[in-house]
Amino acid sequence: MPRKPADATLDPGRRARIGLDEAIFCAGKSPQQIAAIVATLTGTKKAALLTRLDPARFADLPAGTQRLLSYDPLSATAVCGRAARASKARPAVAVVTAGTSDLPVAREAAATLRYYGVGVSEIADVGVAGLWRLTVRLDEIRRHKVVIAAAGMDAALPSVLGGLVAAPVIAVPTSVGYGVAAGGHTALNAALASCAPGVVVVNIDNGYGAACAALRILNRTKRGARWRGV
């Protein structure tokens, strides 16, 4: 019989090294694997963020596991071990979406930021087909330290935002759309080819990654950062 290998090698020092915890990416993991991870985490008293845990997969988890998780179906995220605390401080990050259908991706970014105690303002459905929807909220958006812009289809929103705000703009292309937009590659390429200088981009539908990028920026801004050598 083949010897049983260890399926995973945890990275407990990641927070100390780069300021971010290892998140549990649930796509492609069985309910049993997820339940085992949650059980382990509960034993260590450590909190953790679970991503890409869609409702069907959450429903397949044992009831005992479900009770340990604070689950949000729209973003397909869950927090294990403690509820997400709303930050008392002024929201540091604005998460802006072009359309209603970009919300799951935007909410994944927001859930990740809230897991770390960072306040978030969600500004939804302000795509450029009705430009006034964006311009009436510009002053509000400008009050944040970082802007995350989630947009599918032609992804004109990050370019327009990048020309109007001085903050770092992180574009998250989404897979919203059909025909040439299907899969999000047009949104991705449009964001990369943006005519506005200094817009940065993450992978399609990667709200989690956009939030991590924002956290790297915010961690740098903080007085008295707690990591060695930072």
Place this chain on the structure above:
Amino acid sequence: MPRKPADATLDPGRRARIGLDEAIFCAGKSPQQIAAIVATLTGTKKAALLTRLDPARFADLPAGTQRLLSYDPLSATAVCGRAARASKARPAVAVVTAGTSDLPVAREAAATLRYYGVGVSEIADVGVAGLWRLTVRLDEIRRHKVVIAAAGMDAALPSVLGGLVAAPVIAVPTSVGYGVAAGGHTALNAALASCAPGVVVVNIDNGYGAACAALRILNRTKRGARWRGV
């Protein structure tokens, strides 16, 4: 010895059939072939538009041929047989560009429209990285019957225009840009995936085609169209 074939089959009835003359697409034709065509056209007293005649190729034409042509190097177009007449009427088409480097494509559209006696307003370098450049000229743009928008890179301009003006908006993606924008496919796909309803698109760098589409629209609008069966 192989028998000599006729290289071309002219389509003299095209104007009567669809309202547009056959244009002479010069890319891939030798100076001798172009000179022969111009000689033929001069003999028939008919005017003609030559496109994709870049300066190097124009310089290679016989001096006699050059004298018969009214040549514009920026748009790489020439008119044979009569000078382009500026229309007295209010310009019917606005040709808007996102950047200075989109001008050759925009000028090809303008030259085509002027060949047919249609007035054109050129509104250059009003891309969305500095959105005010577009909004200060919106009233001017809205006074035209058709809007042609030439843009490369992320091509956010046609989407923004499509959300702000009621006229037909014809997007011409351009091959301006590098990396993911090289070749114009990102601009093309962004225009096709536009979040603004009813924006139509032509091939990359196809200023001539955008003008022809505008002419089809304007021909329909005219009182007492002159073609049979229309």
Place this chain on the structure above:
Amino acid sequence: MPRKPADATLDPGRRARIGLDEAIFCAGKSPQQIAAIVATLTGTKKAALLTRLDPARFADLPAGTQRLLSYDPLSATAVCGRAARASKARPAVAVVTAGTSDLPVAREAAATLRYYGVGVSEIADVGVAGLWRLTVRLDEIRRHKVVIAAAGMDAALPSVLGGLVAAPVIAVPTSVGYGVAAGGHTALNAALASCAPGVVVVNIDNGYGAACAALRILNRTKRGARWRGV
């Protein structure tokens, strides 16, 4: 607890601005979201067009919502608030399809036009494999102000039409086909590379967008247009 964001930002002034209402794109919206939108619209006494509402999703709507909608399963569209009125005038738009399987896309275009009271002639299954099917109906097609051509596979139909009619030709590539045709990209590229001058193109399967483009053209043609600054 995270604050509840507003999921949508309506654009009620769109009709006054660009002559087109905001349509409800149902793909990716839950039955609850659609029901809520319909309820709101009924309250405001405003009509609305719903697109991409496939039969399975329609069946999942609450019975009360279903009763408020005039639903067409082939085009996956619905009208809320008033029945579509057939125009008394001569049909202004011909919607031509290459094959029977292009009908859902063509019907989306037709349903959109009828929502705005524009008369439509549907001319189905006249692809170029049997060219006589098209030529026997050319005089009929030429009597319309705008031609929409829906075709998948090699999309030769828009090119042939563009060489035969003077009206604006709007090509809608469809995702009909398999192998290299799967997804509609071959049809899209063939329409963009059309040898017929002035054919314009919209996104794959975007019957709605083709209709909106036709409406922009027709709105321009109308005497006494009702929008300010138009």
Place this chain on the structure above:
Amino acid sequence: MPRKPADATLDPGRRARIGLDEAIFCAGKSPQQIAAIVATLTGTKKAALLTRLDPARFADLPAGTQRLLSYDPLSATAVCGRAARASKARPAVAVVTAGTSDLPVAREAAATLRYYGVGVSEIADVGVAGLWRLTVRLDEIRRHKVVIAAAGMDAALPSVLGGLVAAPVIAVPTSVGYGVAAGGHTALNAALASCAPGVVVVNIDNGYGAACAALRILNRTKRGARWRGV
């Protein structure tokens, strides 16, 4: 010093095996290599076809080599060892082109057929933008045993032909065009996705291959084929 390898392994039995000689593909070969091959062929008294020998490369050949070749610059082909004989018989193959710029590819097909003594009719510039140009010559085209159709851009010609003639139709997509047509992939895919049944396709710009396919067909038709085992 590394040992000198033999650069080529000739295949003299190919004609007996498959009815076709090995042709000399000159792209990527140095003038010295081509001269050496021609010298060898002259020694063996065998004729040979050289393809992809563009004018610049032909000009670089030694004068002695040039004299041994019957060269055609448009098709970039040459025949070594005997002049191509025009067939006395009725032309068996019609080579039809959509535009003038498809001629180099079409002529490569014609030159290959003539090398084998097969008669060819060239029917140029009959693309579907002016459909009458094709229909007036249909009876002429139908008199041939095989039809080769060379077309770039949207390559609508092979589909239209395939619906009108009963003969085998071999589509040769060409790299003529720009934007989405650049490189010939749109023409290739359109020909493969043809709505006309039984159209076959060869590689982009492969006039030589189309002719070889026609030869395979004609060889099968001949009474008393001369190859063993056929």
Place this chain on the structure above:
Amino acid sequence: MPRKPADATLDPGRRARIGLDEAIFCAGKSPQQIAAIVATLTGTKKAALLTRLDPARFADLPAGTQRLLSYDPLSATAVCGRAARASKARPAVAVVTAGTSDLPVAREAAATLRYYGVGVSEIADVGVAGLWRLTVRLDEIRRHKVVIAAAGMDAALPSVLGGLVAAPVIAVPTSVGYGVAAGGHTALNAALASCAPGVVVVNIDNGYGAACAALRILNRTKRGARWRGV
């Protein structure tokens, strides 16, 4: 209420025009539509071939319709109106497959040929990974007038065959494979780039089209062809 359009325009003269009947492509048609077509055909006493009728769709047809069809699940084809007659003559076409999983595509070609009364030899699973499997059957393959080669993955089979047999070789790339082979594009491109001269190619999985191409060739070969002008 919108007027009811005719969904289809039949092409009854296709056989007289190009030697091939219109086939009923069932993918994307509802059971009701297929049943209606079969009822019509039965009324006219004409036979017809149905393709892409997969078992699930066949099972959904009304029992009365099913009884009128001679159905083959592997090739997903059916014949309406008369049983396919096996040709008494020596098989004219060899359908060769690289692997067992290419059989559905190969069988579609065979079913099409048999519908027209053409004899077929099926030679299965002779891909080049075990080259002897092909070479031991070469003499058998060479006895046919046309060779159809169905292969997925790297599609080396058509190239090897094209170098060994003189007959026309029609390559049908199949979508068999995973990773870079998924979808059949690698097989398609390999067949188009074949180093063997004169191999022709049809769309991915298009067994029907390969058979139609073979029929065009065979029809040409027949003494006393029955179509006018042929």
Place this chain on the structure above:
Amino acid sequence: MPRKPADATLDPGRRARIGLDEAIFCAGKSPQQIAAIVATLTGTKKAALLTRLDPARFADLPAGTQRLLSYDPLSATAVCGRAARASKARPAVAVVTAGTSDLPVAREAAATLRYYGVGVSEIADVGVAGLWRLTVRLDEIRRHKVVIAAAGMDAALPSVLGGLVAAPVIAVPTSVGYGVAAGGHTALNAALASCAPGVVVVNIDNGYGAACAALRILNRTKRGARWRGV
């Protein structure tokens, strides 16, 4: 009635010829076909490896067939005819994975190697996001004759390994990931473009092929290879 063709042509001499048995690739085969093959194999007393036999397909097999197979659901492989023997010797191959989700592909490689009696060490979840996980196990990895590295997403692992170990490194890109990583093409291209010299690559998710490549290497290393001419 069409004659019944033989669906498969076995290649029993493959082991003698290239040192590898023919494996049964189950994707695309029906339960009946698989059962028939297993029955045949059992009759010949020969062992065989079955790949791509996913749990749903295994469950559909007749109970009698299931009993003859030693099945592993994670790798979707089965062995027919004898249990896989664990090698007594020191493991010759290290199968290293970047993440837990690469395990099915890695296990397919391991199962293939064990079928041939080759010992395997599995070293899981040592991707470069936590580089120490790899470096602490380098000495262990270096003790193997061949290294197989399975990685999806950006596939940085094979490059890092290739710069640290002298053994042959066979990269297996996996389809793990989303957005630009979906399908495994980014991992494939990154492995092919590796900055570390001499890394070789197999098709996406092709753990079986990676193992076969390792076997070709190990077979060469063995004293007294048993194949003729080797």
Place this chain on the structure above:
Amino acid sequence: MPRKPADATLDPGRRARIGLDEAIFCAGKSPQQIAAIVATLTGTKKAALLTRLDPARFADLPAGTQRLLSYDPLSATAVCGRAARASKARPAVAVVTAGTSDLPVAREAAATLRYYGVGVSEIADVGVAGLWRLTVRLDEIRRHKVVIAAAGMDAALPSVLGGLVAAPVIAVPTSVGYGVAAGGHTALNAALASCAPGVVVVNIDNGYGAACAALRILNRTKRGARWRGV
């Protein structure tokens, strides 16, 4: 004669709006256009950065224009109006390259940062094929506020860096490489699919954009930012 349009619309308020000056992108501009822009800028006493000014184009500029520019051929950048001032402060940004050939892109980033007075450390040729080259300089890299990583080919460097440093990591994929790496798309996709959380990406070869992103981050970090509304 056509009316002369204004070719450009300057955006002088960009610095006040988003903290970044408009840069002069010289690719596609004629020497005359560049000279005119430099003359204008000199008149206004404002400094400006010119990018993509390759040596051949610089050599074509009038001598008078050349004297007004401080030119760097490696990065193809120039500064007009004042010399770039080296920052006295500790360098805020580390620009790290995988190979020597990534230097032009890295230097464009550095030149942009120095134009704004930001100190830069360049750490060259530390790609992962020799991992020790990176690890010996980790402490040095960690002392910077932002890290820019320029890498072509498989772009493993940003992933490794993202797992080792807490600072924002901006990946600039470069077009260095051949085969699948040609053009930089593999590097781009690998960076987007990075297994390290929070790595952000800009367009291929876009050193300028990476610097602008870093400036947006640094501007946010500064005490007493000088722009209104920020």
Place this chain on the structure above:
Amino acid sequence: MPRKPADATLDPGRRARIGLDEAIFCAGKSPQQIAAIVATLTGTKKAALLTRLDPARFADLPAGTQRLLSYDPLSATAVCGRAARASKARPAVAVVTAGTSDLPVAREAAATLRYYGVGVSEIADVGVAGLWRLTVRLDEIRRHKVVIAAAGMDAALPSVLGGLVAAPVIAVPTSVGYGVAAGGHTALNAALASCAPGVVVVNIDNGYGAACAALRILNRTKRGARWRGV
């Protein structure tokens, strides 16, 4: 003035670590940079391999540098510091090419192997269009420990070889061809999708990488390997 960075970080321990020297990749390096590297190497008395040094670039090197190099124009490689020694032993590697035009890539592989003193047999122009050319040399090929197969176009050669020889087969796809073959991606994908088990692949035109892979295999086979930890 910006501080002068070091452009390169040498990796002198690479041979000890992975058995391979760092090679000097000359594409994209200036003659001055190459001259400087050669001067440095000459000083250290170490030999080195230079790759991608095409004849034009070699001609631009200072005469003094040229004299220090043993240059081969076909493979675009040079050896610095000592002449390549021909191995006395039986050649260990067979480098097989499909066509004459694949020779530059094959020769790069051979030159790399000879730099390390490994004997090479070159077997040219044995592509499958004339299969006998390969089969007559099979016994010769089988006498080598490793087989490198360079092929462009449809790259059927590696598959056929992989089914006939037991040795490791390393496929090097080449960019030879036009149309769908241009750039080598079809050859690459065909090699990756090979139906022969255990064929491994390197990047397009990467003869150097194929040789390095062969060296990794041969180094493993050698008795008494000289690197620590191997």
